[in-house]
Amino acid sequence: MGGAAAAGCAVGTNCGSPAVFTGSFGATTGLAGWRRIRTKGHRQAGPPMLLSAYFLNANGHSTRMIVIGRAYLSEREEIKKLIAEYHRSEGLRPNKERIAWAVRLQLRDTPGLLLVARDKDTIVGVALAVYSPSAELGRVMTVNDFFVSPDHRRKGVGRKLAKHLVEECKRMRIDEIGLEVLHENKIAAAFWNSVGFRPADRFLFRKKLEQATARNPTL
Numbered sequence: 001m002g003g004a005a006a007a008g009c010a011v012g013t014n015c016g017s018p019a020v021f022t023g024s025f026g027a028t029t030g031l032a033g034w035r036r037i038r039t040k041g042h043r044q045a046g047p048p049m050l051l052s053a054y055f056l057n058a059n060g061h062s063t064r065m066i067v068i069g070r071a072y073l074s075e076r077e078e079i080k081k082l083i084a085e086y087h088r089s090e091g092l093r094p095n096k097e098r099i100a101w102a103v104r105l106q107l108r109d110t111p112g113l114l115l116v117a118r119d120k121d122t123i124v125g126v127a128l129a130v131y132s133p134s135a136e137l138g139r140v141m142t143v144n145d146f147f148v149s150p151d152h153r154r155k156g157v158g159r160k161l162a163k164h165l166v167e168e169c170k171r172m173r174i175d176e177i178g179l180e181v182l183h184e185n186k187i188a189a190a191f192w193n194s195v196g197f198r199p200a201d202r203f204l205f206r207k208k209l210e211q212a213t214a215r216n217p218t219l
């Protein structure tokens with residue numbers, strides 16, 4: 001089915017009929033390669049890899065230093081707050097248990113990514129992406145949450161976060177990055193287009209299941 005690319009950044013039940021964006025790298029790799037990658041130390045729980053430090057002054061923007069890197073375990077409360085702010089901004093009531101569960105899983109030794117943008121000691125951006133294998137598409141990374149604090153927007157933070165997400169995915173030999181954008185979220189669509197993602201030629205289907213995990217996402 002290749003539906004793995006069709007989950008993502010449009011949050012929760014409010015997805016409507018989102019456009020699906022993908023970025024593709026073409027190369028197809030095997031499981032042996034994946035194991036090799038995992039043993040190279042892509043662990044969220046350890047010290048974060050410093051991916052970049054830069055000054056946002058190219059267009060007369062802020063000159064404060066923003067650093068992109070993997071998240072520390074100790075930052076999980078701050079990350080949870082930022083994701084809750086993101087969900088509220090999308091008109092959703094944040095499900096604290098579910099956010100905590102997703103962040104905890106990403107901070108463990110999972111093959112996904114949890115990247116943060118730091119402005120000194122403050123996290124001002126977050127990207128949470130999960131890995132899933134697809135028999136059709138190969139290694140798919142799906143961006144489920146992507147958010148920049150409102151007071152740090154239009155300063156290139158999102159662009160840098162996306163750039164490093166792509167670089168990390170290339171290092172992990174991911175074949176395709178997928179995410180969803182709600183049709184009404186024109187800013188997100190403009191953003192993903194501007195960083196090289198293109199709408200996918202796929203329908204997005206869903207069926208919500210009333211399960212125990214809806215009441216307790218940690219099950």
Ligand SMILES: CC(C)(COP(=O)(O)OP(=O)(O)OC[C@H]1O[C@@H](n2cnc3c(N)ncnc32)[C@H](O)[C@@H]1OP(=O)(O)O)[C@@H](O)C(=O)NCCC(=O)NCCS
Nearest residue numbers: 009146147148153154155156157158159187188190191194
């Ligand atoms: C979408 C979002 C992550 C962009 O982050 P950002 O840090 O403001 O983006 P950047 O400053 O790096 O912008 C990169 C490019 O995206 C486009 N863009 C960003 N914001 C835009 C806006 N408000 N209107 C039009 N284009 C915009 C522009 O092309 C911009 O380049 P430019 O500033 O040189 O013109 C941010 O607006 C956000 O967190 N929105 C709410 C959450 C959300 O919708 N997440 C995405 C879900 S899929």
